[in-house]
Amino acid sequence: MELPTIIKMVPSVILSFHGLLMAFHGDICESYFNFFKCSARKLQHLIISLSNAAILKFKSILDKSEWDVVGCLQFRMSVLALVIVNSDNYPVFIKTRHDYDKSKMSAEENMNILYNMNATLDIIEERQGQNQNRDPYLGLLNQCESYKIYGLLSATRIKILLMVSTNVSVMFRDSEARSTLKQLYSSYIDVTTYNPFYCPGSEVQSKKLEELVKSVFGLTADYNR
Amino acid sequence: MIDEVLLDLLHIELVNTLVTPSSNKSELNVTELENVGHSTGYRLIERITKDSHRFKDELDIMKFICKDFWSVIFKKQIDNLRTNHQGIYVLLDHRFRFISNISSSKQFIELMPKYLAFSCGLIRGALGNLGFNAIVTGEVVKPPSCRFQVQINKT
Known part of the structure; x- marks a missing residue:
């Protein structure tokens, strides 16, 4: 035609x-x-x-x-884990790729990832004391040959950590990590403030957040911001 | 924009329902109303600080509460903020909305403190979520002017 x-x-x-x-x-x-x-x-x-x-x-x-569809897709396909920690350093939401697809990640690897996430909280603690840069988005926090960890620390001391694999041969752009984290943060706030049944400090259970997290892991094709 | 009158009416009903006379006749039991304020403030500050930067220090937070936080609720800022730089802050509002609707003379002055409990709770809740344990007390100086004293407990 x-x-x-x-x-x-x-x-x-x-x-x-x-x-x-x-x-x-x-x-x-x-x-x-x-x-x-x-x-x-x-x-x-x-x-x-x-x-x-x-x-x-x-x-x-x-x-x-400025929204790079391909970059976003590749970024999200390589997300390994996501952790939301509340102001009292209690983990309210944990998801790893292991939870979705057991074949992609072994249980030991899963433990190792969570261990690394935990270690990154110390780095955040350090950054909390610094006064120069007070943007909630902290950028790259921890890095080794197989992964990178990006973080966000809000004014109310909510921490969101995103672990991304570096095995895929793509240069990850900071902006993807930033927009993903902001999106997660905003969704988390909706859950904790608008849901009358949510008790502060307890684990977050929300279908909306689950959906968003699924798309962050690149499992659903929704790239809307 | 939500009409301001809604909050006023809701607040009047809150006071009517939640404030009960305590065993000691002369005093009123405002704990429950204060707790309602606390959880409201706790959730509200989360939303308001969504796009703002992290705070530098205690004073920065108090300034935020006097300006942004207060404007969101009352559509005006706190008129005066004083501090001894040792954890005590005095917030002065020359025209406090919940009181200004009642009277601007001393006529109902003994009934007014219960109209401050909710706002005390709001401040306490906001500070609580930002990581500070505080005691907030309010008093009517000369209607409709009010004073809130915030004492931050260092742990």
Whole structure:
């Protein structure tokens, strides 16, 4: 099918085509193409097969020009563990890749990861005393050859730690870690403040947070911020 | 924007329901109302500090409570903050909203303290979540002006 005929077909296709044209200017498109190994012809079929809602979503992702879809995806595929620790240093939420897929990670590895997360809390404690940089996002805290740990420390001393594997040959960008942590923090606040049944200091149980965490681990295809 | 009158009405009902006469006739039991304030303040500060930076020190936190925290609840800031730099802070509000609706003369002055308990709890809860154990007391100086004394316990 020729491109002009497609454009005539439905307004939503024009919309998505517009989104794609816009993307041509950015570097997103290039990486996007590389990632899906799309030829122009394949892309046309892709546009047609996308549902209306999907196109809108697709467009909204492309519009956020600084939002790198591929980078985000790769970042999230390599997340190993996530821990939320409350102000009294009590772990209120722990998830590792082991919980989702036992084949990807052994139990010993899992223990080792949690041990490293625990050790990172000391680094946070150190940072807490420093006054120069008071941004909640702490950046890279701990690093060895197989993993990196990023952290966030809020004004109310809630700590969120994110462990990312370095085995995948990708240069992780700081911005992905930052936006992921901010997103988790905001969701955590929603759970602890709006849920009337939540008792401060207890473990967090929330479907919404679980969903978000699943997408952080790259298990669901939702990259909305 | 939520209409301010809602909080006023809700607060009046809170006071009516939760403040009970204690065994000692002359005093009122405001513990429960204070606890309601505490848990409200505890959750509220979590939301307000969501996008703000971490605090430098105690004074920084008190300033935040006088400005941002107070504005969120009462749509005005605390008028005066004094401290002895040893953990005692005095917050002065020249026109405290919960009192200004009652009277600006000394007519009901003996009934007014129970209208401060909730706000004392709010401050205590906010400080609690930020890691400080505090004792907060409120008194009506000259209606509608109020004074809150915050004493931070160092542990």
